[in-house]
Amino acid sequence: MLTFPYRVGGDAVTIRFPERPDELAAFEEFIRRTSGQILGLDTENTDLHVFGAQFRGRLVQFGTVDEAWCIPVEWGGPYLESASRVLRDPDRKFVVHNAPYDLLVLDRTGLVPLADLGPRVFDTYLLGHLCDPRMLHQGGTGLKLKELSKVYVDPAAADTQDGLHAVFRKEYKATKHTGWAVIDLTHPLYLTYAGLDVIYATRLLRELGTLVKGNGLSKLAHWEHRVQLLTTAMMKRGLRIDPVYTSQLVAQLHDEAARHRSTAAEFGVANVNSNAQVIAALQGMGEEWTETTDSGAPSVSKDVLLPMADLGMQWERLEARAANPVADAVVRAKRASKWADSYAQAFLDKVDDQGRIHPSIRSLAARTARMSVSDPALQQLPSSDWTIRRCIIADPGQLIVAADYSQVEMRVLAALSRDEALMAAIASGEDLHTFTARLVSGAAWEHMDDKARKKARKLFKAVGFGKVYGGGAVTLSRQTGAPLADVRVAVAEYDKAFPGIRAYGRRLQRSAAYGGQEVVTPFGRHLPLDRDRAYAATNYVVQSTARDLLAKALCDLDDAGLSEYVLLPVHDELVCQAPAEDAADVIHTIGRLMESTFGGVAITSEAEVYGPSWGHGYGAAA
DNA sequence: GCGCACCGCGCG
DNA sequence: AAAGCGCGCGGTGCGC
Numbered sequence: 001m002l003t004f005p006y007r008v009g010g011d012a013v014t015i016r017f018p019e020r021p022d023e024l025a026a027f028e029e030f031i032r033r034t035s036g037q038i039l040g041l042d043t044e045n046t047d048l049h050v051f052g053a054q055f056r057g058r059l060v061q062f063g064t065v066d067e068a069w070c071i072p073v074e075w076g077g078p079y080l081e082s083a084s085r086v087l088r089d090p091d092r093k094f095v096v097h098n099a100p101y102d103l104l105v106l107d108r109t110g111l112v113p114l115a116d117l118g119p120r121v122f123d124t125y126l127l128g129h130l131c132d133p134r135m136l137h138q139g140g141t142g143l144k145l146k147e148l149s150k151v152y153v154d155p156a157a158a159d160t161q162d163g164l165h166a167v168f169r170k171e172y173k174a175t176k177h178t179g180w181a182v183i184d185l186t187h188p189l190y191l192t193y194a195g196l197d198v199i200y201a202t203r204l205l206r207e208l209g210t211l212v213k214g215n216g217l218s219k220l221a222h223w224e225h226r227v228q229l230l231t232t233a234m235m236k237r238g239l240r241i242d243p244v245y246t247s248q249l250v251a252q253l254h255d256e257a258a259r260h261r262s263t264a265a266e267f268g269v270a271n272v273n274s275n276a277q278v279i280a281a282l283q284g285m286g287e288e289w290t291e292t293t294d295s296g297a298p299s300v301s302k303d304v305l306l307p308m309a310d311l312g313m314q315w316e317r318l319e320a321r322a323a324n325p326v327a328d329a330v331v332r333a334k335r336a337s338k339w340a341d342s343y344a345q346a347f348l349d350k351v352d353d354q355g356r357i358h359p360s361i362r363s364l365a366a367r368t369a370r371m372s373v374s375d376p377a378l379q380q381l382p383s384s385d386w387t388i389r390r391c392i393i394a395d396p397g398q399l400i401v402a403a404d405y406s407q408v409e410m411r412v413l414a415a416l417s418r419d420e421a422l423m424a425a426i427a428s429g430e431d432l433h434t435f436t437a438r439l440v441s442g443a444a445w446e447h448m449d450d451k452a453r454k455k456a457r458k459l460f461k462a463v464g465f466g467k468v469y470g471g472g473a474v475t476l477s478r479q480t481g482a483p484l485a486d487v488r489v490a491v492a493e494y495d496k497a498f499p500g501i502r503a504y505g506r507r508l509q510r511s512a513a514y515g516g517q518e519v520v521t522p523f524g525r526h527l528p529l530d531r532d533r534a535y536a537a538t539n540y541v542v543q544s545t546a547r548d549l550l551a552k553a554l555c556d557l558d559d560a561g562l563s564e565y566v567l568l569p570v571h572d573e574l575v576c577q578a579p580a581e582d583a584a585d586v587i588h589t590i591g592r593l594m595e596s597t598f599g600g601v602a603i604t605s606e607a608e609v610y611g612p613s614w615g616h617g618y619g620a621a622a
Numbered sequence: 623g624c625g626c627a628c629c630g631c632g633c634g
Numbered sequence: 635a636a637a638g639c640g641c642g643c644g645g646t647g648c649g650c
Contacts, residue, residue, distance in 0.1 A: 165624085175623065273645050275629065293629065301630060334645095338631070342643060366640050370634090377642045380633040388632095409634090471638030479638085532637095539639045543634095547640095571634045571640090 001026065004192045008199055009154040013066045015195030017186065021078040027069050031086055034064055038122065038205060039086075040198030041094040043105045044070075044190070046181035050104045051238070051352040057109040058185060061198045062086065065206065068195030072185050073111065080111070087112040092120065095205040097145040097197070099123040100232040100361070107236065114236060118229045124148065124201055126224045126364055127208035130217045133367040134528060140367075149200040152207040157200060160193035220524050224364055227551045230563055231361040231371065238356035239378070239392050239567050241347045242613065246391040250348065253340035260333035267326045272333045275300050281326050282308070303478075305331045343388045346376040359568070363551070368544040369525055371551075371569050379570050383618060390615025394577040400614050401565075401587035403594055403607040404573030407432055408546045409468050415599030416522070416541060419500025426601055433461035440493040459486070463494045467501050468542055470535040501538075508537040522599070523548040546572060549603060553594040562590055575614065583609050 002017040018024050040063040046056045058074045060083045071083045086092065087106060096102050099121045107114040128148045134140020141151045149157035161176075167189055168179025183190050212221050264272050269281045278300045287308060291299040309331060310323035350357045357376065365372035373379045381388050394400045405411075410432055414422040425435045437456035438445045448456065462480045466472070473491050477484040495502055508519050518528045519537050525548070527540045550569060557563050557574075565576040565586055574594070578586035591607030610617030 169623080271646085273630095275646080295628070297629085299629085334630085338644075342632080346643090368640060370640060372641055374642055377632080380631085380642065382632060383634090384632095404634095466638065469638040469640095472636050474636085475638050533639095535637045536639065543640060546634095573634085 002186060002188075002191065004188060004195065006192060006196060008066075008157075008196070009203065011066055013068070013196075013199050015068045015070065015192055015199075017070045017072070017191050018079070019186065024078055024082045027071065027082060030067065030069060031062070035091075037064060038093045038095050038202070039063065040068070040200075040202035040205075041087075041096045041102065041121070042194070042197045042201065043102045044180065044194050045105055047177065048101070049350075050101070050108050051356075051358045053353055054181075055108070056181075057105055057111070058180075059191075059194050060087075060106070060111065061194050063195065063198030063202055065199065065202050068198045070191050070194050073109070074185060084111045087117055090116075090120075093122065094120060095122045095124060095201050097124045097148075097201045097204070099125070100228065100235060103232055104236060114229075114232065118232065121225070122205055122209075123225060123228065124204040124208055126228060127205070127212050127221060129364045129369075130221055130224065130525070131208060131211050131215070132528065133364075133369065135367075138367065139530070140528070145197060145200055145204075148204055148208070153200055153203045158193065158196055160196055163189060164193060215526070217524065217526075223551075223555070226555060226558075228363040230554050230558055230566075231363040231569070233563065234566060234568060235358050235361050237564075237567065238352070238354075238358040240356050240395055241351050242391055242393045243348070243351070243355060246344050246347050249387060249391065250340050250344045253336045253344065257333050257336035257340060260329045260336065263329035264326060264333060267329070269326060269330065272330045278326070278330050282324070285324065285326065287324060287327075300330070302331060339382065339388060343376070343381060344391060347391050350376060361569070366543075366547075368527065368540050368547060370543060370547045370571065373568065373570075378568055381614075386615035386618035386620040388615070389618055390613045390620045392614040394612055397580055398577045399580050399583040399612060400567075400575065400610040400616065401578055401583050401590075401608065402573055402575045402610060402617060403587055403591035403605050404570075405546070405550070405594065406604045406606055408549065408572045408603060409542050410464060411601050411603055412542050412545045412549070412598065413468060413501065413504075413538070415601040416545065417498075417500040417504035418599075419498045419504070422498045422500065423601060431457075433457045433464060436460040436464065436494070436497065439497050440490070459490050460494065463487075463490050466491070467494070467498075468539060470505075470539050505535070505538040508541065509534045512537055521545050521548070545598075549596070549598065550574075550594075552596075556593050557590060560589070560593055562586070562593070565590065 001023045002019060004015040006013050018027055042061045043057060044059040049055055056074060060071045060073050062069050071079055073080045073083050103114050103118055106112050106117060125143055128143050132140045136142035136147055141148060146157055146159060165176040168174040168176060172179055172182050174182055212218060261272055267281055269277045271277055279298050289304055291304045293299050305327040308324045309328035347357055359373050359378050360375045362372045411426055414426050425432055428435060434457050437460045441456060459482055462476050466476045473484060473487045477487040512519055512529050512534060517531060518526050519541050520526055521541050521544045525544055527544060529537055565578050566574050567577055568575040576587060576590060587607040587609060591605040594605045596603050608617060611622055613620060
C-alpha cells in the first residue's frame with residue numbers, strides 16, 4: 001500500500017494506492033465504512049479522447065473529505081472488478097467535477113453504463129455555474145476544479161495539472177498531452193494529485209451544496225443535472241461523417257487555398273495569415289482605410305477587405321471583378337484554408353473507428369447558461385453554404401431532420417417586457433419585421449413599392465436585433481450599411497412603437513443597481529452584470545431564457561421517449577435523425593413538443609426533413 | 623514546448 | 635445619450 005499525506009484547508013488528508021490485490025480488502029472496508037456518503041469520483045486516463053482507438057482508463061479515484069483511494073483499473077482483474085462493483089451499487093451516489101467526461105470514460109471502459117451511473121452523480125461544475133457563471137477573466141470564481149477549490153475550499157489548492165506537466169517533461173520526455181499515457185501509475189505526484197481531485201470535489205460539494213440550497217437554487221440544480229445527462233448521451237451517440245465526401249472536400253479546399261495563396265505571393269504577401277504582411281502590401285498599393293482593431297492597428301477583417309476586393313457582402317456574387325487582387329486573394333485563401341482545416345479536416349481527425357465524431361457538449365457553458373459545443377465546434381459550421389454541413393450524415397436508413405424556434409429571442413423579449421404592441425405583433429401571426437416596418441411607416445406604407453418595403457423590413461429587423469443585443473445606432477449603421485441618420489430615426493421610431501422594451505431594460509438595470517449587480521431570470525437563474533455594461537441586462541435575460549426553453553424542450557422530449565433522436569442542440573434548434581420512413585412524423589412531433597406559451601406569448605417552431613446529410617437542409621442536392 | 627494576448631471569423 | 639450579446643478555434647507574434 002502506498003500512502004501519501006497532504007493538507008487541505010488546514011486538515012490532514014490521506015491518499016492511498018493498493019499495490020497488491022490483497023490490499024483491495026482495505027479499500028472495500030473504506031467503501032463499507034462510508035456507505036450512505038456521497039463519494040468523490042474522478043478518473044485518470046491515457047488522454048482526453050474517450051472515443052479514440054488507443055484510449056485506456058488508468059485510475060479511478062474515490063474519496064471523502066479527508067481520504068482518497070486511487071484504484072489502478074489499468075491493471076485489470078480484481079482492481080477493475082472492485083471499482084466496477086462500487087460504481088454499480090445502486091444505493092451509492094457520487095460527486096464529480098465535469099461529470100460528462102468521466103461518465104463517458106466509465107461507460108466506454110465498461111466499468112458502469114452511462115444510464116446506470118449518470119442519475120447518481122452530482123457535478124460541482126454545474127453547482128459552481130449556478131452560484132457564479134463567470135470565468136476567472138470575467139471577474140467570476142472560474143469554473144475549473146482548482147479555481148473553485150481556491151475560492152470555496154482552500155486558497156492554497158494545488159495546481160494538480162501544471163505540476164504534473166513538469167514531471168512529464170523532465171522525467172518522461174513527454175508533453176502535457178502525451179504524459180498522461182506513459183507516467184508510472186505509482187508516481188507519487190501523480191497519485192497525490194489524482195487523490196486530491198476527489199477530496200476537492202467532495203469538499204466543493206459540501207460548500208456549493210449549502211450555497212445552492214441557501215439561495216433557493218436546488219430545483220434548478222436538479223434540473224441542470226438532468227439536462228446534462230441528456231447532452232452526455234448525445235456526446236456518446238455522436239454524429240456520422242461521410243469520409244469520402246469529406247476527404248474530397250479537404251483536397252478541393254486546399255487546392256483552392258493554394259491557388260489564392262500563390263496570387264497573394266505574387267504581390268508580396270508570403271503569408272496571408274500575417275496581418276502585418278497584408279497591411280504592408282495593401283498600403284503599398286495605395287489603399288487607405290480607417291478601420292482599426294481594438295488595439296489601434298489597421299484592421300484587415302472582412303469588413304475592410306471585401307469592399308476593397310469589390311466583392312460586396314454576398315459570397316454568391318463571387319464572379320464580380322476583383323478591384324484589389326490582394327484583398328481578393330487574401331480573403332479567399334483564408335476562407336478556403338479555414339474551411340479545410342477548422343471544419344472538414346477536423347472531422348476526419350476526430351472520427352472514431354465507427355465513422356462518428358463525438359463533440360464535447362457543455363450543457364451549461366456561457367454566462368447566460370447557453371450551451372457550447374467543441375471538438376469540433378458544430379454549432380458554428382458555415383450555414384451560408386451547404387458544403388461543410390454536407391460532411392455530417394445520417395446513419396444508414398435514417399435522415400437528418402431539424403426543428404428550430406421561430407424568432408425565439410424576440411418572443412421572449414415580448415413576454416418579459418410585456419410590451420403590448422410587440423405582443424400584439426407576434427400574436428397577429430404576421431412577419432414581425434414587416435409588421436414593425438408597416439407600423440412605423442404609418443400611411444406611407446401604402447405608397448411604398450415592394451422594394452422600399454423590403455428595405456424598410458431589413459432595417460427594422462436589424463433594429464430589433466439591436467434591441468435584443470443592446471446595440472446602438474452607430475453599430476447598426478455599420479452592420480446594415482444604412483446611413484447613420486436614417487438608423488437614428490428608425491431607432492427612435494422603434495422605441496416609440498414598442499416603448500415597453502426600453503422600459504423593461506431600465507427596470508432590469510435599476511433592480512440590478514439596488515440588488516447586487518445581477519438580474520434574475522424567469523427560470524430563477526442569477527446572472528451577474530458588469531458594472532460598466534449594465535445595458536447588457538436585457539440581452540442576458542433574453543438569451544438565458546431562450547436557452548432554458550430549449551433545455552426544457554429537451555426534457556419534455558425525453559419524457560416523451562424521443563431524446564434518442566436528438567444529435568445536437570444549436571441554441572434555438574435541435575438537429576436530429578430519424579428512420580427515413582417516419583422522419584417527418586418524428587420531427588413534427590419534436591417540433592410540437594418544443595412549442596409552448598411563455599408569459600402569454602406563443603413560442604413556435606418549424607420542423608423540417610433535411611435529407612441524408614445536414615447539408616441537405618442548406619441546399620445540397622438531393 | 624507552452625501559455626498568452628491579439629486578431630479574425632464561423633454560428634445563433 | 636450611448637452601449638451590440640454569447641460562444642470555439644486557428645493563426646501570429648512574443649516571452650519564458
